[in-house]
Amino acid sequence: MTGLAVEHLTRRFTTAEGGVVVALEDAVVDVPSGSFTSIIGPSGCGKSTLFSIIAGLDRPTGGRVLLDEEDCTGQQGRVGYMLQKDLLLPWRTVLANVVLGLEVAGVGRREREGIARRLLQHYGLGDFAGRYPAELSGGMRQRAALLRTILTNRQVLLLDEPFGALDAFTRAQMQEWLLDLWDDLGKTVLFVTHDIEEAVYLSDVVYVMSPRPGRVVGRLEIDLDRPRKPSVVTSRRFVELRAQALDLLDHAPAGRVAA
């Protein structure tokens, strides 16, 4: 099991005109092993910068990324990473898409497809293994994208607004599905969303970020029992937590947030 810790991450960009933009300032985030942690914040709060740095696609100006105490700042391929765009390759079947990580790692075709078929079957994509992405609904595509991330066999998963483009019904289904999957596999998840309810419903801990400069302005422990049922959103505790999260966001500088 692997926990993720982000220590005092700062990222400054120099613009073409010579100005300095602080995309991320002194961010501290702790994601204990096997936990589900969310980050909420308006556009421009540095969430994507934070994710790029954790994923090793960008280097911080200062600070460190730790996986189980090991410094892995600037290392690519240590964590699973998923975006709002499903990024499925249109010329590949679902099966050929989800095995991409194993293929890149040099695992033989039979082995990788054997693993993938079992997971696709169990997580509701069994009938779609031979289909092409263009034939799938948005929800199904996101499921395939998440399974592709799972199949990279990383303990830590970064999910960057994975359900942001889905309609409300599909999104609710996907949240259930994700919680099941997380429950089964015991992954350490760091999840970014604009949606406060989604963050509170899914997480153990919610971090609140604010823009310009991007920084962490609050941390909220979600002490709702697990496993959670969708009806939990009407409980008093849920409503209180949601109000607290909104409050933290409101005290952050301007920006648009969906409640």
Place this chain on the structure above:
Amino acid sequence: MSAPTQTRPGSTVEGRVASSAEVRDAMQDLERLTPPPRARPAPAAPRPEPRLLVPALRVLALVVLVGGWEVAARTGVVDPFFYSMPSQIWATGVTAVTEGTVLLDTAYTFSATLLGFAIGTVVGVAVGLSFWWSRRYAAVAEPFVVAFEAMPKLALAPIVVLVLGIGISSKVAMATALVVVVQALNTYSGVKSVDPDLTRMLASVGASRRQVFAKVVVPTTLPWVVSGLRVTIGLALSGAIVGEYIGATQGIGRMIQYAGSTYEISLIWVGIAVLAALSMVLYAVVGAVERRFLASLHVSR
């Protein structure tokens, strides 16, 4: 909200009244100035076209064109010495096929075209794809490629024929020159269209640059390459013909050139007809390849 409209002190209320009067005025003007809608019947459902109508009309158009030309030439409306006439062209064509070397010439031009097309495509695609590997190299090379693109390459023909001789290699070189730049720029457009998020996704699953190239860049670029083939096949044919104009011992281009210098207008037309047929065949083949290929990609466009 069922709450009554907020009542705020004086000015706001007056403002609201004023603005609603403004809206009422505007609506009255709108009413006054808009012409009443004219009733038009809904369009009738399109009647199914008789299946053979379009082909029949096409044949008719061809008959009118060719027949008109024949009549105009025979009645002296156009001078048959300069313009020839269909019956004469047909007779010349038959003679050229049975007694002349038209078939060999066609094979010669066809080979030069296909060779130049193949070489130009391979080299052009390789150059275009190579731009993916280094942004600096691409930036340095791009203006040269664009300059070569802008240059009228047909003007190079005399030099090419001088250097490579009047054999087939100069024709292949001309065809290649026309194909290579267009395909290189076209492939480069494809390379530039690669979604950077896809590249990042692959990097995040641990792919090397070579793997990103093979699994994303090449597949993304292929449809661009294939669409480019329809353009470049025509260019290859033009290149080969111009090469033959400048100096050759065989080929349809040489035949046309020779016919021109001896005032055999009918033979020129025979050459043009052969080239048109050749061009249509090549175009149809490339088009069929493109359709099958794009269908196999499952890219919804």
